[in-house]
Amino acid sequence: MEVFLASCIVAGTPLLFATLGEIITEKSGSLNLGVEGMMLMGAVIGFLTAAATNSALLAVLGAIAAGAAGALIFAILTASLNANQNVVGLTLTIFGTGFAGFLGQPVLGTSVPAEVYKSLKNFDIPLLKDIPFVGPVFFRHDVLVYVGYIVIIGFAFYMYKTRIGLNMRAVGENTAAADASGINVTLYKYVHIIIGGALAGLGGAYLSLVRVPVWQSDIVNGRGWIAVALVIFASWNPIKSFFGAVLFGGLGILGMKLQAMGFSISQYLVDMIPYVATIIIVIISTHKRKKESQPPHDLSVPYFREER
Amino acid sequence: MKKVLAILLALVMVFAFAACGSTPAEDDGAADAAELTVGFIFIGAINDGGYTQAHYDGMKAMEDYFGGKVATKYLENVNDSDKQASLDAARNLIDQGCNVIVGCSYGFMDALDELANSGDYDDVKFLHFSGNKMNDKNFGNFFGAIEQPRYLSGMVAGSMTKSNKLGYVGAFPYTEVQIGINAFTLGAQSVNPDAEVKVVYINSWGDPEAEKAAAEQLLAEGCDIIAQHSDSTGPQLAAQDAGAYAIGYNYNNPVAADAYLTAPIWHHEKFLIPTIESILAGKWTPESYYGSMSEGYVDLAPMTDLVPADVQDKVNAVKEKMVSGEFEPFSGKIEYADGSILCEDGQTLDRGQIWAIDKLVKGAVGVN
Numbered sequence: 001m002e003v004f005l006a007s008c009i010v011a012g013t014p015l016l017f018a019t020l021g022e023i024i025t026e027k028s029g030s031l032n033l034g035v036e037g038m039m040l041m042g043a044v045i046g047f048l049t050a051a052a053t054n055s056a057l058l059a060v061l062g063a064i065a066a067g068a069a070g071a072l073i074f075a076i077l078t079a080s081l082n083a084n085q086n087v088v089g090l091t092l093t094i095f096g097t098g099f100a101g102f103l104g105q106p107v108l109g110t111s112v113p114a115e116v117y118k119s120l121k122n123f124d125i126p127l128l129k130d131i132p133f134v135g136p137v138f139f140r141h142d143v144l145v146y147v148g149y150i151v152i153i154g155f156a157f158y159m160y161k162t163r164i165g166l167n168m169r170a171v172g173e174n175t176a177a178a179d180a181s182g183i184n185v186t187l188y189k190y191v192h193i194i195i196g197g198a199l200a201g202l203g204g205a206y207l208s209l210v211r212v213p214v215w216q217s218d219i220v221n222g223r224g225w226i227a228v229a230l231v232i233f234a235s236w237n238p239i240k241s242f243f244g245a246v247l248f249g250g251l252g253i254l255g256m257k258l259q260a261m262g263f264s265i266s267q268y269l270v271d272m273i274p275y276v277a278t279i280i281i282v283i284i285s286t287h288k289r290k291k292e293s294q295p296p297h298d299l300s301v302p303y304f305r306e307e308r
Numbered sequence: 309m310k311k312v313l314a315i316l317l318a319l320v321m322v323f324a325f326a327a328c329g330s331t332p333a334e335d336d337g338a339a340d341a342a343e344l345t346v347g348f349i350f351i352g353a354i355n356d357g358g359y360t361q362a363h364y365d366g367m368k369a370m371e372d373y374f375g376g377k378v379a380t381k382y383l384e385n386v387n388d389s390d391k392q393a394s395l396d397a398a399r400n401l402i403d404q405g406c407n408v409i410v411g412c413s414y415g416f417m418d419a420l421d422e423l424a425n426s427g428d429y430d431d432v433k434f435l436h437f438s439g440n441k442m443n444d445k446n447f448g449n450f451f452g453a454i455e456q457p458r459y460l461s462g463m464v465a466g467s468m469t470k471s472n473k474l475g476y477v478g479a480f481p482y483t484e485v486q487i488g489i490n491a492f493t494l495g496a497q498s499v500n501p502d503a504e505v506k507v508v509y510i511n512s513w514g515d516p517e518a519e520k521a522a523a524e525q526l527l528a529e530g531c532d533i534i535a536q537h538s539d540s541t542g543p544q545l546a547a548q549d550a551g552a553y554a555i556g557y558n559y560n561n562p563v564a565a566d567a568y569l570t571a572p573i574w575h576h577e578k579f580l581i582p583t584i585e586s587i588l589a590g591k592w593t594p595e596s597y598y599g600s601m602s603e604g605y606v607d608l609a610p611m612t613d614l615v616p617a618d619v620q621d622k623v624n625a626v627k628e629k630m631v632s633g634e635f636e637p638f639s640g641k642i643e644y645a646d647g648s649i650l651c652e653d654g655q656t657l658d659r660g661q662i663w664a665i666d667k668l669v670k671g672a673v674g675v676n
Contacts, residue, residue, distance in 0.1 A: 003528040011521065108385060109356030111541060111563055121549065207517075213545045214356075214516035221517075253521045259508040260475075260525040264675050267511045 002136040004250075004257055009138070009145060012242075012249025014039070014203040014211060014220075016148050018227035019234065019241045020155055021199030025071075027159065027236055028192035029172035030078060031300035033089025035200050036224025037096020038070040042201025043208035044100040047215050050116040051107060059116060060144070060205055067201015070096055071194045079189040082302040093224065101217045111214050120144065120210050144206050148242075151199070155238035168192060172296035175303040185303060200224070229278045232285050235293030248274050342379035344408065344588055346370075347401030351388045351413035352514065352539065359514065359539040360384070362559040363412040363437070366576025373581050377588070381406055388415025395419045402432055408587060410580075411436045413513075420447065433587060437576075438484070440596075448594035450579050455491035455662065456601045456630050457572035457608040459637035460623050461555045462495025464569055464611065465533040466503045467619040468553060469496075475526030476507045477519050477536040477543045481675055485509075485537045487665050488572075490650075491637045492535055493672040499622065506531055507674025514539030520546045527552055533569075544568055553614065560609035571609040578605040598659055601630045638662055643670045 018035050025032045032038075046063030050056065074092055077083040111117075120142050128139040138149075158165040170178040171188045179185045207219050226248055234241035255270030285293065348367050352360035364382070371380050381404055386397045394416045398409050402423075409432060411420045417439035424434045424447035434447045442448050465474050474496055478485045489507055496503040506526055510518040520542035523534045527550040534547040535555040541563045547554035548564035556562075556571030579599055586592040599605025608627060611620050629635035638657035642650040645668050651657055668674055 004525075007521070007524055007528070109353035109358075109360070109540075111357065111545075114563075117545070211520075212517040213520060213542055214540045216516060219517075253525065256508050256510070256518070256522045256525040257528075259675060260506055260522075260529045262506070262673050266675070267509055271511070 002133060005137045006140065007253060008246050008250030010141060010211065010249070011253050012245035012247070013145050013148050014206045015223055015227055015230060015248055016242060016245035017151070017199045017203030017206060018224060019230040019245055020148075020151055020238055021067075021196035021203070022227055022231045023196075023234065023236050023238055023241060024155065024159075024168075024192050024199075025196030026231060026299055027172045027296055028168050028189055029175055029296055029298045029301070029303075030074075030189055030193050031085050031089065032071065032074050032092070032193060032196060033086060033228060034070060034074055034092025034096065034197075034224075035227050036220055036222070037093035037099075038067045038197045038200035039204035039207070039220045039224045039227075040096040040100035041070045042067040042204030043219050044104045044204075044215075045201070046205030047107065047112065047208040048103060050112055050209055051110070054113050054115050056116045056119040056209070059209055060202065063201045063205030063208075064198045065201070067204065068194045068198040070201070071197020072190075074197070075190045075193040078302070079186055079193065082304060085300045085302070100219075104215055104217050107215045108217065109214060112209055116209060117213065142210055144202075144210060147202075152238050152242055159238065169296070172298060175298045175301070179303070179305060200227075203227070226274065226278060229282055232295075233281045235285065235290075236295065248277070251277060343377050344584065345379045345381060345404075345406045346408040346410060346584065347398075347404070347406030348380065348382040348410045348412060349386050349394065349397045349401070349416055350382060350384045351386060351415070353384050354382070356514075356539065357541055357561040357563060358556075358558045360412065361561075362574045363576055365559075366574070366580055367410075369577035370580040370584060373577070374584065374588075378584055386416075388413040391419050395423065398423055398434075402429060407431070408433045408435065408584070411439075414438045417441050417449075433592065435583065442594050442596055444594055446594065448583075448596065450583075450597035450599070452574065452579075452599040452606040453601065454572050454574070454606050455487050455637050457606050458488045458491035459495035459498075460608045460627055460630075461535060461570055461572050462492035462497075463499050463623050463626065464615055464619060465492070465535060465553075465555060466496030466498070466500035467622065468569070468615065469500065469503060469533050471530050471532045472500065472502045472504060473529065473531045474503055474505045475523060475529075475531030475534040475543075476505050476672075476674075477522045477526070477534065477538050478507050478509045478674065479513050479538050480511060481509055483663060483665055486668060487662055488537045489672050489674070490642075490665060490669045493669055494637055494642065497671050503671065505672040507668070507672060509675060510538060512538070516540040516542040519543050523547060523554075524550070556609070562612065565612075567614075568612055569615050570611045573607055573609045575604055575607060578603050601627070602633060644668070645670050645672060 022035055042063035045066035046059045049062035050059035074088055077088045078085045122142050125139040129135040167183050168188055171185055175185055212219055230244040233244040251274045255267045258265050350360045354364040367380055381401055383397045387393045417436055420434045420436050421441045423429050436449045438451050439449045476489055493505045508522040510522050519538045519540050523543035523546035533553045534543045536543040536557050544554035544564035544567055548567035553569050554567040555569050560573055562568040579597055636656050638651055641653045644650050
């Protein structure tokens with residue numbers, strides 16, 4: 001059981017990064033549907049950097065930069081040029097897919113260099129790892145999982161306990177009012193869209209450097225879309241997003257777990273569960289009308305100061 | 309104006325990369341001087357360290373053998389579940405002057421069958437790996453008795469396991485895979501009657517992530533040796549991470565050097581060289597080739613130093629018997645897991661009987 005929960009966390013980590021990124025993007029008022037594309041950009045650049053430099057650190061930084069670059073395209077088109085966010089997001093996904101397919105072609109089927117793979121391998125946190133149950137589940141992972149924990153806590157603090165975080169939420173809730181109160185709306189949007197992209201890129205790199213040991217062009221495999229749904233599941237709350245990501249990561253490996261335990265169950269049925277669960281969760285969460293679980297009021301509304 | 313600019317930028321973004329999508333067939337040699345050009349259709353990348361690389365190496369060995377007389381061309385990453393893509397790939401290679409088309413995945417079968425029987429390509433010869441369709445003018449198939457080295461790899465695993473639980477990452481609950489699992493189980497039980505094989509299917513021939521995740525779950529259930537019938541090195545890496553051992557497949561590729569024991573492997577050149585020779589001589593007629601260890605078409609990769617010497621000796625002794633034809637994995641009394649009989653005492657299954665297997669033998673646990 002402990003081992004299974006631990007592998008659920010690992011399987012959920014790419015979703016977690018992408019979901020956290022999308023939360024911060026949406027909280028500042030932008031709906032970026034390009035998560036899948038930005039994850040792919042991060043995944044391919046992370047993989048190529050690892051192959052070229054043999055450095056795990058550079059690979060992760062490269063992936064973050066690639067995701068951020070994808071988000072920058074989105075930011076320019078939507079925050080400055082006021083293009084339709086849905087259309088640009090979808091385009092970014094298509095772009096990212098092509099980008100990763102094209103750049104990844106020469107390395108298709110090859111493995112991450114052993115040094116990088118090993119240096120991103122498990123690092124047990126002293127003391128914490130010995131706590132019964134909690135230790136084996138939470139504190140015997142690779143470094144990037146711990147980075148995920150830190151980002152969750154950091155985001156929760158930033159969003160709910162700091163002045164800048166409050167400003168950021170104000171931009172997402174009522175852009176005009178935020179603008180009137182002297183907040184630099186465009187700057188806030190740019191920064192948070194780019195942070196969101198950087199995290200999506202990191203999620204992609206987690207797949208290409210840690211989770212999936214061999215480059216394949218469909219490496220992200222719909223996780224970007226699940227992340228968009230998880231944002232609703234988590235009702236824009238970074239802490240809840242952890243449970244959503246682990247749940248969905250777990251659903252992805254549940255079938256194999258059951259098979260390994262000797263249950264005779266069709267893998268096809270189990271493979272459907274995450275997608276069916278996504279639909280159900282989106283339906284449920286759009287029907288309950290709790291105030292704090294509503295989307296930011298000005299989400300995906302283009303802001304024209306002149307039209308105020 | 310800004311909106312127009314935004315849409316334009318978005319369009320540029322899409323087309324910039326769409327334009328880079330198509331790749332021409334790779335040309336591996338001077339086609340001008342060659343008497344024959346052989347075109348290969350691969351499902352994966354030629355450097356995948358597994359299934360496709362084994363085919364590619366066979367192609368290169370064949371090309372080297374004939375010097376300049378035979379040229380080769382190939383297409384990588386052709387989607388074998390898309391018949392149109394398979395047809396396009398084959399026609400593309402024929403248009404580029406290939407006289408022989410080799411399809412290296414099961415899914416290319418229907419496309420090759422259609423072209424071979426269309427009447428438009430009677431001067432082109434089609435060879436298909438792992439299929440069961442052929443005709444009597446220009447379409448043959450080839451495969452091998454991979455169950456022989458599978459049995460040997462099972463012996464290695466059965467001798468080395470401490471938990472008596474062996475993990476097996478399988479592609480689909482399908483005959484080809486089940487034959488392999490059964491042979492592996494029989495091999496393991498020949499040296500260790502307590503050995504049990506746990507099977508997890510991933511429902512894909514190759515999905516590195518699923519393969520690795522499946523292996524991780526098997527390791528969590530106490531398996532200490534992981535074998536695989538899937539294309540990537542994912543299960544081997546998972547075994548290495550957990551401090552367990554791994555047995556690969558297709559290709560001798562010790563990526564996970566701390567875990568890798570051996571692998572059942574293919575030597576496709578052992579089929580390609582004599583076949584191309586007979587095509588060059590004008591004597592070829594379509595056949596359904598089934599290579600064995602005697603011809604060296606299938607083999608067990610050299611066991612690494614992780615395998616103790618006494619185990620190596622034991623395995624090599626059985627291997628010699630297989631090569632000389634004295635011993636077959638599917639012989640003697642064999643029971644299915646459900647208690648029905650696969651093979652009677654004193655009986656040896658022939659190719660047809662082996663390929664009628666549709667469930668797992670006693671000692672192997674998995675979905676049927």
